Amino acid sequence: MEQRAKRRPYQAWFLAARPRTLPLACASILLGSGLAASADAFDAGVLLLALLTAISLQVLSNLANDYGDAVSGADDQARIGPVRAVSSGLLSPQAMRRGMIITATVAALLGLSLLITAFGNQWGHIVTFVLLGAAALLAAVTYTVGLGGTPYGYRGLGDISVFVFFGLLGVMGTYFLYTQQLSGLPFLPAAACGLLATAVLNVNNVRDIESDARNGKITLAVRLGRANAINYHWALLGLALLLTLIYLVALPVPLVGWSCLLVAKPLMDAARTLNHSRDGEILTCMLKKTAISTLLYSVLLSIGLALF
Numbered sequence: 001m002e003q004r005a006k007r008r009p010y011q012a013w014f015l016a017a018r019p020r021t022l023p024l025a026c027a028s029i030l031l032g033s034g035l036a037a038s039a040d041a042f043d044a045g046v047l048l049l050a051l052l053t054a055i056s057l058q059v060l061s062n063l064a065n066d067y068g069d070a071v072s073g074a075d076d077q078a079r080i081g082p083v084r085a086v087s088s089g090l091l092s093p094q095a096m097r098r099g100m101i102i103t104a105t106v107a108a109l110l111g112l113s114l115l116i117t118a119f120g121n122q123w124g125h126i127v128t129f130v131l132l133g134a135a136a137l138l139a140a141v142t143y144t145v146g147l148g149g150t151p152y153g154y155r156g157l158g159d160i161s162v163f164v165f166f167g168l169l170g171v172m173g174t175y176f177l178y179t180q181q182l183s184g185l186p187f188l189p190a191a192a193c194g195l196l197a198t199a200v201l202n203v204n205n206v207r208d209i210e211s212d213a214r215n216g217k218i219t220l221a222v223r224l225g226r227a228n229a230i231n232y233h234w235a236l237l238g239l240a241l242l243l244t245l246i247y248l249v250a251l252p253v254p255l256v257g258w259s260c261l262l263v264a265k266p267l268m269d270a271a272r273t274l275n276h277s278r279d280g281e282i283l284t285c286m287l288k289k290t291a292i293s294t295l296l297y298s299v300l301l302s303i304g305l306a307l308f
Contacts, residue, residue: 013099016085018062024200024291025058026051027298028166031193032174034302035186041178042306049114050174053133056107061140063103067096068144068151069217104137118177125180132173136165156220162201167194188247189301195240196294199267202233203290206274207283230275237267244301257304263293 029050036042070086071093085091091099111133119125139161143153152158171190176182205212205221206229213222221229241264248258270286270293277283 012085012090015083016063016066016091016096016099017059018066020288021062021291022055022058023295024166024197025054027197027295028170028190028193029054029174030295030302031189031298032171033178034298034305035171035175035189036178037302037306038308039179043118043178046114046118046177049110049117050177053107053110053114054170056103056110057136057140060100060103060107060137061143063096063100064141065144065153066091067093067100068153070096071145100141104141107137108133114177119180122180129173129177132169136169139165153219154217156218156223158201158205159198159220163191163194163198166197167191170194185247185250188243188250192240192243192247193294193298195236195243196267196290196297199233199236199240200287200291200294202229202236203270203274203283203287206230206233207280207287230271233271233274237264237271244297251308253301253304254307255304256307257301260297260301260304262300263297266290266293 029047033042033047033050066084066086070084083090086093086096112130115126115129115133119129142151143158143161144151152161168187168190171193172182172186175186175190202221205219206226208217209219209221209226209229211217212219220232224232241261244260247253248261266289270289273282273286277286
């Protein structure tokens with residue numbers, strides 16, 4: 001395996017970075033930017049740096065997840081889903097730790113550049129966001145890599161983290177970078193985005209429920225059991241769509257913004273498949289479908305907001 005890793009180092013890192021997850025990392029940034037555009041506060045430089053920062057944090061989370069699941073034994077031969085770089089021997093744990101350090105450094109530098117671009121010399125805002133960024137870095141690493149204890153992703157707390165960082169903090173933090181203020185109504189689509197991102201995680205956790213339970217990775221799906229985890233999934237989707245509908249009526253958003261509700265069908269199709277299938281490959285496809293639908297939701301709503 002070591003020889004294989006030396007022959008294909010770039011492919012191994014590409015695999016570990018899990019590029020298919022990266023569009024989801026952009027969803028909250030795009031939605032926050034759309035909200036800012038509706039308030040006439042858009043800045044292309046902020047958008048670019050925010051996207052790069054979010055992508056680097058997601059890559060860091062993916063590398064840490066690959067490493068953490070391998071060293072904890074959560075990844076075994078029976079695992080469903082994409083091949084993991086460390087557990088398969090493509091990358092050594094030492095190499096992955098170095099990759100995590102480099103990626104964390106890049107994310108920190110991008111984040112600082114973003115803050116300086118957005119806030120200039122407003123040091124109060126910069127310090128606040130530095131602390132939030134540090135929390136995001138810590139959350140990305142400790143999801144499956146415990147620091148003196150069980151990783152929080154193994155204690156059923158991953159859903160809360162995803163809701164906060166991909167929803168409330170991701171969307172509203174981006175909105176604040178442009179506007180330097182917060183308002184109540186944008187919290188509705190921010191929460192909806194977080195709920196949809198949490199649904200993506202739940203599809204993953206339902207797919208892996210047997211192997212996770214066997215290896216001591218106690219996700220929320222494992223705690224709830226398969227039937228209740230699927231009910232929980234429907235609740236996530238229903239609440240996200242309800243919050244969106246309330247927001248669209250309250251603003252009101254132009255018709256193109258209402259097109260974000262078209263993602264309801266693919267989201268519900270994926271949920272029905274989750275209910276009736278245990279096939280790993282099929283559920284992996286439903287995972288991708290839910291992630292793409294979440295990104296499309298943010299893009300369509302953002303376009304409507306930008307035209308508002």
